[in-house]
Amino acid sequence: MAAISRNYQSALGYKFNFIRFLITSRTNKHERLTHYLSNVRTGSCWFAANVFLYILILTSCGNVESSRSEFALGTVCTITLFEHGKSRVYDDIFNRIREIENIMSVNIPASDINSVNASAGTAPVRVHDDLFNVIESAYYYADLSRGAFDPSVGPLVSLWGINSANPRIPSRAEIRETLPLINWRNIELDTETKSVFLKQRGMSLDLGAIAKGYAADEAAAAARRAGIKRAMIDLGGNIVIIGRRKDKNPWRVGIQNPDGNRGSVVGLVRTPEASVVTSGIYERFFEQDGTRYHHIFSPSSGYPADNELASVTIITQNSMIADALSTAVFALGYEQGSLLLERLRGVQAVFVFKDRSIRTTKDANFILTDRSYTVSNP
Numbered sequence: 080m081a082a083i084s085r086n087y088q089s090a091l092g093y094k095f096n097f098i099r100f101l102i103t104s105r106t107n108k109h110e111r112l113t114h115y116l117s118n119v120r121t122g123s124c125w126f127a128a129n130v131f132l133y134i135l136i137l138t139s140c141g142n143v144e145s146s147r148s149e150f151a152l153g154t155v156c157t158i159t160l161f162e163h164g165k166s167r168v169y170d171d172i173f174n175r176i177r178e179i180e181n182i183m184s185v186n187i188p189a190s191d192i193n194s195v196n197a198s199a200g201t202a203p204v205r206v207h208d209d210l211f212n213v214i215e216s217a218y219y220y221a222d223l224s225r226g227a228f229d230p231s232v233g234p235l236v237s238l239w240g241i242n243s244a245n246p247r248i249p250s251r252a253e254i255r256e257t258l259p260l261i262n263w264r265n266i267e268l269d270t271e272t273k274s275v276f277l278k279q280r281g282m283s284l285d286l287g288a289i290a291k292g293y294a295a296d297e298a299a300a301a302a303r304r305a306g307i308k309r310a311m312i313d314l315g316g317n318i319v320i321i322g323r324r325k326d327k328n329p330w331r332v333g334i335q336n337p338d339g340n341r342g343s344v345v346g347l348v349r350t351p352e353a354s355v356v357t358s359g360i361y362e363r364f365f366e367q368d369g370t371r372y373h374h375i376f377s378p379s380s381g382y383p384a385d386n387e388l389a390s391v392t393i394i395t396q397n398s399m400i401a402d403a404l405s406t407a408v409f410a411l412g413y414e415q416g417s418l419l420l421e422r423l424r425g426v427q428a429v430f431v432f433k434d435r436s437i438r439t440t441k442d443a444n445f446i447l448t449d450r451s452y453t454v455s456n457p
């Protein structure tokens with residue numbers, strides 16, 4: 080087993096993360112290679128590992144690559160095709176990911192989402208089908224979580240600068256002024272014209288909690304279209320597994336230890352083909368005067384969601400749903416979050432608490448590996 084997660088400091092000075100996972104004992108050639116590459120990717124070895132990867136590809140595989148990593152959607156995206164990994168297929172998958180990024184990223188000035196935000200309070204904007212579908216789903220999960228997950232969280236994300244190089248604690252007055260702008264009910268969707276209208280001036284959408292999941296689903300679809308039967312899509316920890324392991328055993332996905340170094344895990348989730356997505360307090364944060372301020376906000380308080388949870392992992396078939404739910408359940412906290420999950424079918428969860436206890440939903444197949452944690456299912 081190898082479960083690798085890293086937190087690199089990019090040349091631009093902001094942090095990005097990615098979670099690598101699994102690969103267990105009996106593996107085929109590509110799987111072993113992925114395992115090996117995962118292990119050599121320490122921060123300082125990143126460049127060397129990639130050079131190594133290219134040499135290996137050129138010398139032994141022709142135009143077949145065992146794995147490819149690129150920076151997209153604000154994170155490291157790694158695609159591993161366990162069979163028939165033609166360069167052309169990797170190109171198709173990454174093209175699809177970039178297409179989605181160009182539409183949905185608030186960091187790309189010409190994106191559709193920025194057009195919607197720029198027209199807040201003024202006019203509806205006709206958007207790409209991809210974006211319309213994601214906003215529609217985001218609206219649904221905002222409703223389901225009664226606004227704990229809210230795609231109109233944009234003004235709060237900007238106020239805290241949590242996704243920027245200079246995050247800061249805003250004043251109470253600033254938070255008070257910003258909160259009325261956060262309300263998913265003020266997103267108007269026209270299914271006929273596929274247009275989106277933000278009813279209040281100053282509102283803005285931020286799809287950071289759901290777009291990676293959608294992109295992971297679309298990347299998986301692109302792989303399947305190319306005839307790929309077994310693969311792993313890892314968009315900064317949004318994982319989609321395609322197919323079965325060669326030895327027919329379940330896949331094992333490591334769950335990051337929220338208190339540990341990148342790559343250290345509290346345990347493993349065993350699952351067949353599925354998506355596994357985690358939201359946690361360790362992904363993106365800053366610290367001031369001994370307090371940690373992380374990137375999942377409570378839209379009601381305007382502060383980072385502060386509850387007993389350190390992370391929530393959702394396991395289900397659709398990665399966009401897993402992504403939305405991991406953020407929603409994290410923001411709701413354990414009690415409310417579990418109640419929400421009980422209403423859904425085919426969704427499993429692992430909750431890691433700050434006090435180092437772990438709970439899972441009944442059907443989750445979780446194996447504890449770090450004995451400093453305890454599983455305390457009710």
Ligand code: ADP
Pocket residue numbers: 227228229230232236242285286287288289291316357358359362363374375376377378402405406410
């Ligand atoms: P990650 O981006 O690490 O995978 P999440 O999926 O939980 O983690 O998304 C967190 C991101 O979602 C934040 O960086 C921010 O852009 C946005 N966000 C923060 N709080 C909320 C919220 N309550 N509802 C919806 N989106 C949020």
Ligand code: MG
Pocket residue numbers: 287288289358401402403404405406
């Ligand atoms: Mg999410």
